[in-house]
Structures are given as C-alpha cells and as structure tokens.
Amino acid sequence: MDTGILLSMTGIDKRFAGIPALSAASFAVGRGEVHALIGQNGAGKSTLIKVLTGYHRRDAGEVVFDGRPFEVFSPQHAQASGISTIYQEINLVPYRSVTENICLGREARRYGLLDWKRMHKEAETLLSRFNVRIDVRRPLMEFNTATQQMVAIARAIGFSAKLVIMDEPTSSLDEREVAVLFDVIRQLKQEGVSVVFVSHKLDELYEVCDHVTIMRDGRTVKTAKMTEIDKIGLVSAMLGRAIDRAEGHATAFSERDERKIGKVLLSAKSLAINQSVQDVSFDVRSGEIAGFAGLLGAGRTETARLVFGIDRPRAGTMHFDGQEFTPRKPADAIAAGMGFCTEDRKSEGIVPEMSVAENMMLALMPKLSKSGIIDEKGQREIVERFIKQLGIKCSGPDQKVRELSGGNQQKVLLGRWLAMNPRLLILDEPTRGIDVGAKGEIQALIKSLADQGLAVLMISSELEEVIEGADRVFVLREGISVAEFNRHQATEDALMSAMAHGNAPVAAEAVS
Amino acid sequence: MTRVRLISMLGSYGVVLALLLLILFGWARYDYFLGFFNITSVLRYNSMFALVALGMCFVIMTGGIDLSVGSTAALGSVVAALASPQGAWIGLGAGVGAGLCVGLVNAVLVTRLKIMPFVATLAMMLAASGTALLLADNQSVSVSYESGFTSIGQDNFLGFPIPAWIAIVAYVIGWIVLNFTSTGRAVLAVGGNEDATRLMGLPADRIKFLVYLVSGGLAGLAGVILASQFGAGQPIEGVGWELFAIAAVVVGGTLLTGGVGSVGATLAGVLLLGILFNVLNFENGKGWISLSAYWQSVIRGLFLLVVVILQAKLSSRGTAAAREH
Ligand SMILES: Nc1ncnc2c1ncn2[C@@H]1O[C@H](COP(=O)(O)OP(=O)(O)OP(=O)(O)O)[C@@H](O)[C@H]1O
Ligand SMILES: [Mg+2]
Numbered sequence: 001m002d003t004g005i006l007l008s009m010t011g012i013d014k015r016f017a018g019i020p021a022l023s024a025a026s027f028a029v030g031r032g033e034v035h036a037l038i039g040q041n042g043a044g045k046s047t048l049i050k051v052l053t054g055y056h057r058r059d060a061g062e063v064v065f066d067g068r069p070f071e072v073f074s075p076q077h078a079q080a081s082g083i084s085t086i087y088q089e090i091n092l093v094p095y096r097s098v099t100e101n102i103c104l105g106r107e108a109r110r111y112g113l114l115d116w117k118r119m120h121k122e123a124e125t126l127l128s129r130f131n132v133r134i135d136v137r138r139p140l141m142e143f144n145t146a147t148q149q150m151v152a153i154a155r156a157i158g159f160s161a162k163l164v165i166m167d168e169p170t171s172s173l174d175e176r177e178v179a180v181l182f183d184v185i186r187q188l189k190q191e192g193v194s195v196v197f198v199s200h201k202l203d204e205l206y207e208v209c210d211h212v213t214i215m216r217d218g219r220t221v222k223t224a225k226m227t228e229i230d231k232i233g234l235v236s237a238m239l240g241r242a243i244d245r246a247e248g249h250a251t252a253f254s255e256r257d258e259r260k261i262g263k264v265l266l267s268a269k270s271l272a273i274n275q276s277v278q279d280v281s282f283d284v285r286s287g288e289i290a291g292f293a294g295l296l297g298a299g300r301t302e303t304a305r306l307v308f309g310i311d312r313p314r315a316g317t318m319h320f321d322g323q324e325f326t327p328r329k330p331a332d333a334i335a336a337g338m339g340f341c342t343e344d345r346k347s348e349g350i351v352p353e354m355s356v357a358e359n360m361m362l363a364l365m366p367k368l369s370k371s372g373i374i375d376e377k378g379q380r381e382i383v384e385r386f387i388k389q390l391g392i393k394c395s396g397p398d399q400k401v402r403e404l405s406g407g408n409q410q411k412v413l414l415g416r417w418l419a420m421n422p423r424l425l426i427l428d429e430p431t432r433g434i435d436v437g438a439k440g441e442i443q444a445l446i447k448s449l450a451d452q453g454l455a456v457l458m459i460s461s462e463l464e465e466v467i468e469g470a471d472r473v474f475v476l477r478e479g480i481s482v483a484e485f486n487r488h489q490a491t492e493d494a495l496m497s498a499m500a501h502g503n504a505p506v507a508a509e510a511v512s
Numbered sequence: 513m514t515r516v517r518l519i520s521m522l523g524s525y526g527v528v529l530a531l532l533l534l535i536l537f538g539w540a541r542y543d544y545f546l547g548f549f550n551i552t553s554v555l556r557y558n559s560m561f562a563l564v565a566l567g568m569c570f571v572i573m574t575g576g577i578d579l580s581v582g583s584t585a586a587l588g589s590v591v592a593a594l595a596s597p598q599g600a601w602i603g604l605g606a607g608v609g610a611g612l613c614v615g616l617v618n619a620v621l622v623t624r625l626k627i628m629p630f631v632a633t634l635a636m637m638l639a640a641s642g643t644a645l646l647l648a649d650n651q652s653v654s655v656s657y658e659s660g661f662t663s664i665g666q667d668n669f670l671g672f673p674i675p676a677w678i679a680i681v682a683y684v685i686g687w688i689v690l691n692f693t694s695t696g697r698a699v700l701a702v703g704g705n706e707d708a709t710r711l712m713g714l715p716a717d718r719i720k721f722l723v724y725l726v727s728g729g730l731a732g733l734a735g736v737i738l739a740s741q742f743g744a745g746q747p748i749e750g751v752g753w754e755l756f757a758i759a760a761v762v763v764g765g766t767l768l769t770g771g772v773g774s775v776g777a778t779l780a781g782v783l784l785l786g787i788l789f790n791v792l793n794f795e796n797g798k799g800w801i802s803l804s805a806y807w808q809s810v811i812r813g814l815f816l817l818v819v820v821i822l823q824a825k826l827s828s829r830g831t832a833a834a835r836e837h
Contacts, residue, residue: 055711079713091711093704095771096697104701105694105713113692155712 004031005064006163006194007052012061014044014051014218016403019395021047022218025061029163034185034195036205036226039215040238040435041407042393045198046088048215049165053078053085066162079105084161086152088168088198088406088433094141099123101140102155126154130180145172145343146296153181157188164188165196168406170204171433172343174296174461182208200407200435201462202231216240239437261471262286265455266325266424268307271316276302278479280316284424289446289456291470293463293495299479300459301343304426307457308340309333321423339417343428343459350401350409357383357397360416386415389445391438407434414442424455431465443469463492475499527763527780530819534787542794550790552673556665556741558786559675560585560734561756562779566679566686567727568757569778573690574723575703575770576622576629581731582753583641584614586746588735590644593653593745596661603661604736611732612725614640619724623717633724637754644747653745665740675737682730687775699723703770760785763819788815 007029014022022044029035037045050056052063054072063070065081072078075085092101099120108118123136132150140148149172156164170178185195185208197209205212206226214222214237222237229237267283277299284290292300305311307318309327318325320336327333330340351359360383383397390411394404401409410433417425430446431439446469450456460466466473473490475483475498483498538545564581571578592607614636621632647653655661667674690696698719701709710716734753739745762768763784764777792808795801803811 053711074713075711076713076715085711087711091705091708093701093708093771095704095767096700100697100701104697104709107694107697113688114694114697116692 005029006031006033006066007070008064009048009052010062012048012051012063013059014047014056015059020218022051022058025215025218025220027213027220028223029194029196030211031194032189032192033211034189034197034209036209036212037196037198037215038200038202038205038212038234038238040437041411041433042405043215043238043435044218045215046167046405047218049085049087049167049196049198053083053165079159079161082162083165084156084159084163085165086156086167086169092140092148092152092155095139097138098127098134098136098140098143098151101151102126102136102158106159122158123154126158127151129157129184130154130177144297144301146174146177149173150177153184157184161193163194163196165198167198168200168433169197170199170201172429175463176295178204200433200439202234202436205234214238235436238435260451260453261288262453264319266307266318266320266457268303268318269316271303271306271313271318272479273302273306273311273314276479277306277313280476280479280481282474282481282484284455284457286423286455287450287453288471289450289458289469291466291473291490292457292459292476293466293473293499294476295499296461297478298476298499300476301428302479303476304340304428304457304459307333308338308426310340334420337423338426339420339422339424340426341414341417341428341430343432350413352402353400355398355400356387356392356394356404356412359401359412360386360419362416382419383415386419389441390415391441407438410434411438411442418445418449422454424457425449426457426459428459429461430458431460431462463495466490467492467495525777526822527765527777527784527819530822531780531784531787534784534791538787538791538794542791542798545791545794552668552676554786554790555676555679556673558782559673559679560737560741561753561760561786562679562782563682563730563734563737564753565757565760565778565782566682566775567723567730568754569761569764569766569773569775570686570690570699570723571629571727572758572761572766572768573699573703573770573773574720575706576720576723577633577758577768578618578724578727579630579633579754580614580618580636580640581727581734581757582750583637583639583644584611584728584731584750585735585738585753586748586750587611587614587640587644587647588732589739589749590648590653590735590745590747591732592661592736593655593739594647596659596739597656599659600661600664603655603659603739604664607736607739608729608732611735612729614731615725615728618728619721622724623721629724641747641750644745648745648747650747652747653739655739655743655745657743662740662743665737665742675741678733678737682733683775683779690773690775695719695722700771700773703767703773705771756785759816763816784819785812785816788812 005028010026012022012025013020025044025048027048039045047056051058054074054077057073070081072081078085102123103119108115108122120136127134127136127150130150130153132147134143134147140151149169153166153169169181173181188195199205209226212224212226212229212234213220214234216238262285264283265286269281271280272278280299280303282290292303294300306313309330309332312328325336351362357379361379380397387394387397392411392415393408401412404412414430427446431442434442446456446458458466458470467490470490471487473485473495474481475495477499485494544550564585568578568581588607588611591610592603595606596603618633618636621627622629663674665675669677690699698709698714701714702716702719706716738749760781761778764774764781766773766778789812792803792811796803
C-alpha cells in the first residue's frame with residue numbers, strides 16, 4: 001500500500017444544515033486495488049463518495065489523488081480527472097436510449113458530428129462484457145432495474161478511469177449477474193484500475209475485495225485487509241459493539257409455528273400477460289409467508305404487478321378471500337386490503353420532496369379522509385412508532401425523504417405499507433440495500449406480522465432470505481411457475497436447480 | 513411487427529399526418545389555396561413564429577419554458593427599427609443583439625440564481641415589453657427604407673421569401689445540433705433527469721444557459737423580420753406568441769416535462785397552426801359563414817386539443833404494442 005497510493009482522503013468533515021454527516025473521515029485506496037466501503041444505513045458512505053466527486057462540497061479535509069492535491073467542485077471535473085462513479089440510486093436518463101446513457105459525455109464523432117453507428121456499436125460491445133444483449137436504440141426505461149444497473153456500470157467502465165466507484169452496484173442484481181460483475185472487476189484490477197465497492201452483502205466482499213474500510217456515524221472506524229477480518233469482525237465494527245450471535249442462521253427468520261397458518265387468502269391460476277408472465281399459479285394463506293424465487297426476468301415482479309392491478313392479465317383468474325378478484329387499478333387492490341412495496345423505490349414509491357411522515361401516510365390518506373377529519377395526533381403516533389420500529393435514521397418525521405440515506409428511504413417505504421394494516425402484503429426485495437442490523441429487524445418484523453395473521457408474498461433474489469423466511473416457496477422460470485416447495489423441501493440445491501432448469505421432481509405435480 | 517412499426521410511426525408523425533390532411537382539405541376546397549401567392553405569404557408570415565418556436569423547443573426539451581419570447585420579439589423589432597438607418601446589417605444585428613440580451617438575463621436568472629424558469633421568464637416578459645414601449649415612446653417606429661432593411665422581410669431569394677430561407681436554415685442547424693452534437697444530446701438528458709445528468713459529469717447549467725440565450729436570440733431575429741415585413745418596429749406586437757410557440761412545440765410531440773422532443777415535428781406544428789389560420793381565412797372569404805376572430809380562436813383551440821389527444825393515443829398504443837414484441 002505504501003508505494004502505490006492512488007487516493008487518500010483525510011480529516012473530511014461534512015455537515016448538512018449543521019448536522020454532521022462526516023466527521024474527520026479518512027479513506028485511502030491503493031493502485032489496482034479493490035477496496036470495500038461498508039457501514040450501516042446512514043453511516044456516511046454515499047456522502048463520502050459524493051464529497052470526493054464534488055457533488056457535495058466538503059467543509060474540511062484534504063484529498064490527494066494520483067499524487068496531487070485534488071480540488072474538484074463538480075462531478076464533471078472528477079470524471080475528467082479519472083474518477084468514474086456509479087451512484088447508489090441509478091442515475092441515468094430514462095427517456096433516452098441505452099446508447100446515449102452509456103456514451104453521454106464522451107461521444108464518438110465523425111467530421112465533428114456524432115457518429116451514431118460507432119456509438120451504438122460501442123454500447124453493444126461494453127454491454128456484451130456483462131453478457132447483456134439488448135437493443136441499445138430503445139429508451140432505457142423499457143428495461144428492468146437490473147439491466148439499468150448494468151448500463152450504469154457499463155457507462156462507468158467505458159470511461160477508462162483510474163478509479164471506479166460503485167455505490168451498492170449489486171443490490172438489484174441476481175447471483176448470476178453479480179458473478180459477471182465480479183469478473184469485470186477482476187479484469188479492471190488487472191488493468192491497474194482501482195475500484196471502490198460499497199455493499200451490504202458482506203459475503204460478496206470476500207470474493208473480490210482486497211481491503212475494507214468500515215464507517216460508523218460519519219467516521220471511518222477501521223481499515224483492514226479482507227483476509228484478516230472475519231464477518232463477525234466486520235459486523236461488530238459496523239455496529240460498534242461486540243456481537244456473539246450464533247452464525248447458524250444467515251437471516252433473522254426463526255422457526256415458525258405452522259399451526260398459525262390459516263385458509264387461502266389469495267389464489268391465482270394460470271396468470272398470463274405476455275412473455276414475461278406466461279403461466280403462473282400460486283396461492284397465499286393468511287398468516288403465511290409465501291416466497292417467490294427465480295432468476296431475474298423470471299416474471300416475479302411482473303406477477304406481483306398483475307396481482308396489485310398495475311397491469312391487467314390477458315388470461316388467468318384470481319380469487320381473494322373467496323371472491324373473484326379482478327383489480328383494474330392499484331386502488332382496487334388497496335381497497336381489498338393489499339399493500340405492495342415495490343423494488344424500484346425511486347421511480348415508483350418515494351416522493352423525495354415530501355417528508356418522512358407524509359410519505360408514510362400517503363397510501364393511508366384515502367382511508368383517513370373518508371372519516372372526514374384527519375387525525376393529526378393519531379398520524380403522528382403511527383409515524384413515530386414505525387420510525388422507531390424500523391430504526392429509520394432521520395432527524396424527525398418532518399425531514400425530507402430526499403435527505404435520507406438510501407437504506408433509510410427503503411425503510412420509509414416499508415413503513416408506508418405496514419401502516420395500512422393490510423391483509424396481504426407484497427414485498428419486492430424488502431431488504432435490498434438495507435444494512436445487516438436493520439435487515440434482521442425487518443425480517444423479524446415480517447415474521448411477527450405473519451404471526452399476527454398477515455399474508456405475505458415475498459420476492460427476493462437472496463436465496464437465504466426465501467429459504468429461511470418463507471413457509472412455501474414458488475419458483476418461477478421464464479414466466480412460468482415451475483415448482484412449489486414447502487419449508488422442509490426448500491433447500492438451496494432444490495431451488496437452484498428449479499430456477500435454472502425448471503425441473504423439480506419432488507414438487508412439479510403440485511402446481512397445475 | 514409491421515403493424516407495430518406503423519402505429520408507433522403514426523404516433524411520432526401524427527402531426528405530419530394532420531398537416532398533410534389539412535393541406536389536402538384546403539387544396540380540395542379553395543381555389544388558389546396552393547397558389548404561389550398564398551404559399552409564399554403563409555411562409556413569410558409564419559417564419560417568425562417558426563423561429564420563436566425553435567428556441568422554445570430547445571428550452572422545453574431541457575424541462576424549462578420561456579414566456580418572454582413574444583415581448584422579446586417586440587423589443588427586437590423596435591431596436592432593429594431604431595438602428596435601421598445605420599444600415600440593414602446593423603439593424604439586423606441590433607435586433608438579434610437585443611434578443612440575446614433578454615436571453616442572457618433569463619439564462620442568468622435560471623442557472624445562476626436558480627429562479628424557476630416560469631417565474632424568471634414571466635418577469636422578463638414584462639420587463640422586455642416595458643423596455644420596448646419606452647424605447648418606442650409608446651408608438652410604432654418606422655424603419656429606414658433607404659438602407660434596404662425592408663428587404664429582409666419582404667424580398668425573395670431564388671423565388672422564395674427571405675424569412676422562409678432564414679427559418680429553413682435555422683431549422684436545419686437546429687436539427688443537426690439536436691441529433692448530431694453532444695450539446696444536443698445533453699439538452700435532452702438535462703430535461704430527462706437533471707440530477708443524473710450532473711452526476712454523469714455533463715455541464716447541465718451550461719446547457720440550460722445556452723438554450724435560454726439561443727431562445728432570446730431567435731426571438732430577436734423574429735423581431736427583426738417583423739419590423740422589416742411591416743416597415744415598422746412594433747412595441748405592442750408579440751402578445752400571445754409564447755403560447756403559439758408552446759402550442760406548436762407540444763403538438764409536435766415534445767414533452768412539456770422535457771427529455772423528449774423533435775425539431776422537425778415542431779416545424780410541422782408551426783405549419784399546422786399557421787395553415788389552420790389560413791384555412792379559416794379562406795373559409796371566411798367564401799362568405800358562407802363568417803367566423804369572428806373569437807370563433808377562430810375557439811376553433812384553433814379545439815383543433816389543437818384533438819391533435820394532442822390523437823397524438824397521445826397513438827403513441828401510447830405504439831409503445832404498448834412494441835413492448836409485447
Ligand atoms: N442532502 C442531504 N441533506 C441532509 N442530510 C443528508 C443529505 N444527504 C445525506 N444526509 C444524511 O447524511 C447521513 C449519511 O448518509 P449517506 O447517504 O452517506 O449514508 P450511507 O452510508 O450511504 O447509507 P446507505 O447504506 O443507506 O446508503 C444520513 O444521516 C443522511 O440522512
Ligand atoms: Mg448510500
């Protein structure tokens with residue numbers, strides 16, 4: 001490390017309206033090194049990155065990059081100086097084509113004018129490094145979150161930078177795609193490029209990272225070689241206290257009492273809309289956590305959208321609480337007693353300019369206004385209870401959601417649907433981007449809600465979460481529900497083979 | 513597949529289709545509609561609006577709006593008329609310069625002082641109009657005929673009105689800038705997601721600065737044509753031009769929220785509105801019914817709505833169908 005330091009930040013301070021987000025943080029990255037940056041939600045990781053790239057101006061501290069003092073006041077400068085960043089919230093332009101999103105800022109030219117042919121080709125080549133083959137001429141918004149994430153990564157790589165920063169790049173990717181990303185990171189490393197890698201999935205870090213820096217409450221509390229620190233060491237440094245939880249369970253879902261599971265609340269038969277959902281059948285009982293497993297593009301989110309009335313199925317039937325159920329719009333599903341916590345919080349869930357309290361009360365509004373007067377005090381109580389229960393780090397119910405860290409925004413969204421007291425809650429990647437501590441709390445909360453009779457439909461790309469959390473698991477593959485497993489049958493091997501090949505000898509007949 | 517293509521094409525070219533239908537209608541119904549005199553006078557008159565709409569199109573694509581274009585054109589016409597005795601080119605330069613000044617102030621207000629475009633340009637709309645009235649002493653200012661200034665608006669070049677040539681050149685440049693330069697793509701990116709554009713390392717503020725400046729300059733140029741065409745600077749002209757321009761841009765399928773837009777469709781939008789006006793005049797000329805100016809306004813408004821609704825229907829069906837494949 002001593003010979004080849006690429007970046008060093010020391011004594012960085014940053015305050016937002018007087019409240020410190022970073023205090024005397026320091027951070028150093030060697031040349032050709034992959035450096036992990038971890039910490040709880042709101043620890044200051046993204047802020048540190050944004051200070052480095054000039055999006056936020058630091059209040060104090062020094063930055064040396066590539067042997068020279070580094071003074072940048074805009075992301076543009078940082079990019080030009082060789083720092084390429086993928087920000088936590090996918091920051092691209094949805095209406096524009098994939099090519100434009102990849103090439104904006106370093107367009108290919110011919111006779112002084114843009115050379116579209118070459119740019120399309122370059123975009124395709126870059127994406128093919130990630131095994132992504134799409135029509136790069138289409139607007140970005142037509143693709144799913146994972147593809148958009150890949151586009152963001154491809155863009156950052158394309159700049160041939162000295163330092164590539166990735167703020168939670170893997171949160172919306174499945175395991176297969178993560179593996180591809182790691183290959184690319186290793187290639188970058190061989191080319192002498194340094195990578196800063198932020199993630200809440202601690203296991204991942206051991207696969208690619210050389211060093212790790214741990215942040216807590218705006219400070220950098222520890223830097224270590226990845227090989228010299230174990231997971232317990234990482235977690236206790238993050239939380240700031242010794243932990244001695246037995247490592248038997250990867251998640252906080254403990255054994256469930258199956259007698260609490262009631263009768264079927266929602267059942268769907270042969271749902272179809274287009275290629276993404278061709279033939280999906282499943283049912284969820286009250287008090288049960290039903291899991292949806294599958295690779296990306298298996299049709300899990302798309303199925304949830306049908307259930308919630310966002311899209312309308314072309315074929316198939318649904319029954320809710322014994323009645324035929326044909327939602328035409330989300331309001332119908334909400335009225336029936338459903339909640340849907342979407343995976344894409346930025347575009348579908350959160351209203352950034354509104355406060356934490358307003359965001360949480362949004363879906364509850366119709367219910368509350370029906371009684372005429374809005375019960376301010378009652379509202380406050382609900383909001384404060386969920387802020388506490390979910391451990392949302394904010395200055396109070398009136399802080400704008402825009403100002404919260406990514407993980408805390410996710411928690412606000414979850415709080416919104418929980419506040420509604422639904423009978424069926426659809427959770428699409430409920431713990432994405434949430435730190436280990438809070439993740440356990442959220443999982444425990446989901447379980448306790450199910451114990452009280454809530455039916456939960458949980459979509460998750462993390463197999464452990466599905467295996468340990470769900471009472472029954474439905475596996476989707478290319479728009480078809482190919483297998484159903486009960487708690488005892490659901491092992492990692494069984495799920496993986498069903499997800500990949502669609503053959504699950506034990507349970508194939510369970511699904512009509 | 514071909515059906516899908518067709519529908520989505522109709523969506524983006526709905527305005528062109530409407531334009532063609534309208535022309536067909538006029539040709540079938542009125543003598544002289546496609547006569548040389550009518551064509552050139554329609555083009556001569558609408559080239560001013562075309563220039564203003566081009567600037568507006570770029571501003572709207574960044575997610576902004578420029579309400580000051582009408583007053584800016586009026587100011588440009590007055591300044592150009594006042595300067596015209598010094599020579600045609602000087603008159604032209606002065607008018608455009610006046611427009612650029614207004615554009616500069618708009619640009620500074622929006623990008624440096626972070627004032628909302630609606631508010632900033634509304635203020636400039638009043639300020640520019642006041643300045644025009646002050647300079648003109650509350651009456652129209654006749655231009656100098658000796659300097660040849662009136663040729664700009666009234667003469668032809670290769671048998672085609674000079675203002676139309678100016679508009680054509682402006683649109684060709686605008687089309688190239690939008691589709692084949694990084695600045696043009698950045699305009700759309702800023703409108704699509706300003707924060708992301710900034711984080712991508714693009715000069716979002718510089719782009720916004722530029723579009724307001726250009727919009728002002730083009731409005732000034734429209735003012736020069738106005739003064740030259742009517743032989744006088746018109747301090748009270750330009751009322752409602754901004755609405756005409758916005759309407760043309762929107763009919764052309766450019767999103768008011770920014771991020772999506774087309775220069776060609778904007779031109780088609782201008783022609784559509786201009787020719788509709790022309791058709792209504794012909795209809796009055798036929799003497800069967802007599803439409804007052806008020807009725808003409810109502811009809812134009814309704815027509816605009818129909819086109820916009822059709823456009824939205826067609827394009828949403830286009831994308832929905834495209835997604836299935
Ligand atoms: N623009 C802002 N205005 C006010 N406070 C902010 C702003 N941006 C961040 N903060 C605060 O700074 C703290 C650090 O946030 P940051 O986004 O850096 O966390 P993080 O470590 O990236 O967390 P996560 O894992 O959830 O992404 C948080 O308490 C957050 O509320
Ligand atoms: Mg973050």
